[in-house]
Amino acid sequence: MTKKKKSILSDQRFIVLLVVIALTAIFSFMSKEFRQYNTMLSLLDFSYYDLLMAIGVTFPLITGGVDLSIGTGMVCYALIGGTLIRSHGIPVIVAMLVCVLLGVLIGTLNGVLIGVMNLPPFLATLCTCMITRGAGSLCTATPWPGLTQEGGWFHSIFKLTIGTGRSADRYPIGFLWMVILVLLMEFVLNHTKFGRYTIAIGSNKEAAALSGINVKFYHVMVYVVCGLFTGLAAIAYAAVTPTVQPGTGAGLEMDAIGGVFVGGVAATGGYGSVLGTFVGIFVIMLLKTGLPYIGLQANWQQIITGLVLIVAVLIDIIKEKKAAAL
Amino acid sequence: MEKLKQNPIVKKLGLNRILLVGILILMFAVFKVVLGSKFPVGDSIKSTLNYVYFLGFLSLGVTFVIATGGIDFSIGPVMFCCALVSGYCMTSYGVPCAVAMVLCVLIGLCFGTFNGWLVSYMSVPPFIVSMASMNIAKGLASVFTKTQSVSWPLSSDPVNGWFRNIVSVNGFPVGILIFLTVAVICGIVLYRTKPGRYILCLGSNSEAVRLSGVNTRKWRMLAYMICGSLVGIAALFFVATYTTVQPGYGDQYNNEAIAGCVMGGTSMVGGLASIGGTVIGVFIISLLQQGIMAFGLGKGQQMIITGIIVIVAVYADVSARRRKN
């Protein structure tokens, strides 16, 4: 049975982009503080790790699965990285590499649990979420080097600071890397075997297997890629979090996953877009950081993220139901 | 092995359950032997029971949901939300304790209804509903209590101290009685009533049940509503034991509740549920937590171990189903 969903994909991403612009406009209009450059800068700073997680988790979601361990995983890798730097004197670049490697490792574990051992994705990743959270709690709270300390150069990946002190000019070049990564992964999704087969697995796994595709392999790779981006997210997280706290992280995956759904991924898989994830994340980020500026308590953000997720999924489900009835 | 399976006593109690009780006793013995004085019998039983109370209700609740072939991992945060919101009403708005207790359960019921409606009538995949509910519960709790923690009455409290009696009266563990009673009621509902029959059958083959003229949507939603109510009750026991709740927590209990459930023989695929097994599973998990702490392992290691246990338990279930087919 094939899904007769009308592909109004471009429309949804475009609509979400409009929403992003609209939200930015509304918040800017309603709050003077929001309009400040520094606010925008801060918003971008904090968007990088969410975005990286989201890019990664887009792939499991397209296969109809999920990775709930991205939040705690990210924190765990950042903690381990930080500990290596502080306590063992490892150079920052190596710690960064370790983050990515750990991400790939846990991603592989997830992939094997789900793609080879056939555990339900939410449960398998719920467990690895616990495992990484537990592992993270074993570390002590360790900050990565600050901007002015030795090793602090890595901050410049995300934010270029020219000059010192209050009057320094700061440029969010991290945004540039994000755009490049998004375009790269969108390319991977649409033009490489890996991306193509990810969609095939999510759309019709049996047909893919019958067509001779090594479904097990690609299914595992989907989670490995997700893990890789979680590793990258750990670096971005370390860059904006003065001291990474052990035991945190649960809940961060919500924003990332929510962003992907807003961006238009199909509720049961088979369709998704990294560009969609990109704009979707900004909706989430804007709501998260912008609402306090217009007087809404920061904690409302969680409620709203939850509701946004449901609405995004419902919209997709209703669209599909309508299309199937045709 | 086959001969053992045919034994009438074994058949009545269920081989799985006997094995589980065996594991429980073995674990206790091992802990005692290995840890010696660090594992005092009286205290460890008491702290295990404390854990069992709230985890038990969570597990019972999620058993109903898993029986329908669904999942709910918002139970931890929802439990906290119930305790926080109703507790806050009591401490800040002067709502009487008894009313707050009822409110607590009602909030759980609301979440259960919300989840059930989305899964059953709107066909939203259960894991998405869980994720969203989890967040909404956390956010609601934070907003309502203005991010403050809430403390329920202590037993020394002159007005509301009686509230603690749900756990124990003069050292007598009333809580265990209540828990076992509720477990028995759950068992009766699941195996001996019409809703329970429908829930188990639709978890096994919902289309066949629908084609028999049963309103499967209604009964599926009911399972989630039962779960929500039990989560509300779990909240009461949590605060009766640990007094204070803080917004933003609760996630780790999800896994433990599901672990207790799956270990006890409830199948993730749906249709097969064991209340007795869940009860024993909860004891095992609770005892495990105490043991791990006695070993000197911190929360971190606990979580890792629990995570691995759940993976093993679910994998055992998945491959057993595969072999059967």
Added chain:
Amino acid sequence: MGEVILTMKDIDKSFPGVHALDHVNFEVKRGEVHALMGENGAGKSTLMKVLTGIYQKDSGSIVYKGKETEFHNTREAQDAGVVIVHQELNMVGDLTVAQNIFIGREPKKGFRIDDKKMIEESKKLFQELNIEIDPREKMHNLTVGKQQMCEIAKAISHKAEVIIFDEPSAALTEKEIADLFVIIRDLREKGLGIVYISHRMDEIKVITDRVTVMRDGGYVGTLITKDSTKEDIINMMVGRVIYEDPKQHSMVAPDAPVVLKVEHLNAGKMVQDVSFELRKGEILGFSGLMGAGRTETARALFGADPKQSGKISVMGKDGQLREVTINSPQDAVKYGIGYLSEDRRRYGCVVQKSCIENTTLATMEQFTKGFLIDSAKEKEVTEKYIKELATKTPTADQLVVNLSGGNQQKVVIAKWLTRDSDILIFDEPTRGIDVGAKNEIYKLMNKLAAEGKSIIMISSEMTEVLRMSDRIIIMCEGKVTGNIDISEATQENIMDKATRSID
């Protein structure tokens, strides 16, 4: 026609309880279109599955291009040039046409998949086949017919030398069929051997060179198309001696009231303007070939699937025939209709549960005393039906999955009897059941009819239809094509109405 490219000789294949292929012979020449015909269950699909490696034969030989061959999976067959275009489409809906055609063997340009090349190749392919499909279109946006064309194009792109078409025209429009024939003729010119499985007599006459007929798993014979008539073929398809006497005339009194009246039922392509009546104590046979729309009609009537329009009237307990609204199985059951699905294991019983639980599933209100289920009563009723229906099970608590097919069917029947449904729809009631159990089910059905219950029996087994029905409705491609009293029914005229004819 050229030389023989494929010879299947003495192919034998059995499944538990079913002798699916009984020393079947089949031969394909280069440059020919060879039809494979037979009723449902004749063994056509099974034979092709054995050829393409989906099943392994028990005995016999397959000689392909002069060499003794056996394919162990479809990939092997595909690589050797033997390709099958299935009835069930194997397409990935979210990918485009071109992406589907080249799935698993995408051409690459460095790191990237060369989508451009795939689109070009697809365009060329479609041009050669004279199909108008945009390779850039997403598969799920195409009609089923167009999707099938893509499946065909995909098969051809594998450099096939033998192509098997399994009921290709079932989902195609007139124009698409004409296009398909052009393609097939072209492939024939090119020297391919083509197997054409279909029941459409007119098409067989138009496009094929030879016809092989199978019946009940056995090989009946091969005819040269242009030298044979439709009657010749039908005779081969059904020409069996029926040992059990077919019913001579209807058992229903001429003044028996109408208990169910269906008027202008429409539910998609498979149920088009279907109207019929069912009378009290009647066994109404629904005959037709696979895909005729009989199950779809039953499901729409039962409320299991949505319908676009239609008026359903049911006779109430008071004897009055009145219009009812049925939007779900709940409604249908309320009005006294019971449905025994085609796929017993998937939709009929909850196999992981016991006989008792299954028997009382539709009548739980009857078995509750206050809050609790009255287990004693449940058991009593279940045991009553076990006895009455002679269901072979050690105890009433036995899980249904452990029973044989026939006995599982009896449990489902018991469910509806417990409900005291007056109208029972049996969909392929004896499929997969051995002869002994079959007879028991027939006896049961007759008894129920004699007791005043009314039965709709959907069946693809000619013997069964002729033996049991008082009246026969024949469907073909979603429409009712015949409504015959048993006294006038013959295998031939039923088959005639069940196969499409161009007027």
